Amino acid sequence: MKTCIAIRHVAFEDLGSFEQPLGDAGFAIQYREAGWDELDAVDPLSPDLMVVLGGPIGAYEDEAYPFIAHELALIEARLRSGKPIIGICLGAQLMARALGAKVYPNGGVKEIGWSALSLSEAGKSSSLAVLDGVPVLHWHGDTFDLPDGATLLASTPVTRNQAFCWGKAAVGLQFHVEATELGLERWFIGHANEISSVAGLSVPALRAETRRCASALEECGPEVLTRFLSDIVLG
Template identity: 45%
Template structure:
């Protein structure tokens, strides 16, 4: 059986709604936390599919989180080999950094449910399932455009919401995997200030999650299923 390895940077940011299409595509899903003693020795080129999820840290905080530099070096080897890789939020920023981009603070916090603008050249690709669908955003960092990638989607605040390189590398700044996972409560409890900083209201965001979350996850699952079906 093919193997899919999920790298989890914090316990409350898992693969969530994306697990179903990954398992449906025939992968045996494994998981490793960056705090696991064996994480530093893993060869990230080995899994058939690598999925890196989000986290509250920034790629530029390597002094606080020494594992970031170690993970980035090993990730760069995987991307150089064009091995199938999916990055979400912090995971997408790690992919951008491993491809030579600069990750930095963005102009403002982007927290809440709203659609992304799918670029015309990506209109027939996997992201077509997200057209007009409000998905969860929860970040304040962004990155310069990595060389050799194709930007797929943008938002009002952030130009780089998604990019790909060929068929095997996909990076998503937003969280179309979230909308049905109870870990959303952990996000709300740990970072209520982020909602306020973005100009939102925690109570309103909880309502939006209940109303819009299932549709966002359904679109996200369809997107990931399409992407997986086209891997080299």
């Protein structure tokens, strides 16, 4: 059986819609909890797939969260190995930083809610092609510079670097492709303070937007994963 190690930063930001297609593809999923499990004890070469998930902290907050140093070392070693890795939101920011790029606040703007991506030409021929015109979930206040050697796959008006690939087996997604309508109910609780701090944002408004948009993403999100696995001959 193939293995997938998912690094999780908060319990409710999990693999979401990715879990079923991973199981269908023969992957045994193992979560590693950042700040709790010893990430420096994880063998970067052992899993067939590594997924670094999102979270509410900054990829640059090393002083507040010392585990970041171990997580960066793990991600860097994984990237050097050429074995498959996917980063989502904070995970994409950590991948960018591990590749030498800067991560920083996105001009004081929080991009929270649903909107479609603008795919680059490379994005249109990548596993993200199925997302063309499909609203995806955005939930971030930070952004990153495009790492040297990376290819830009997608943008939004608020955030230019929404997705990149580095080689064939590494992809970073600033947006949340794995989000589900049911799963977001936990986000509305866990991120209550952040939601209330953004002018014009509310749980009822986000819930209504989620009801309109989530079903399309729940259909397309797993296809992104399936195509990625197929491209790297793991599916």
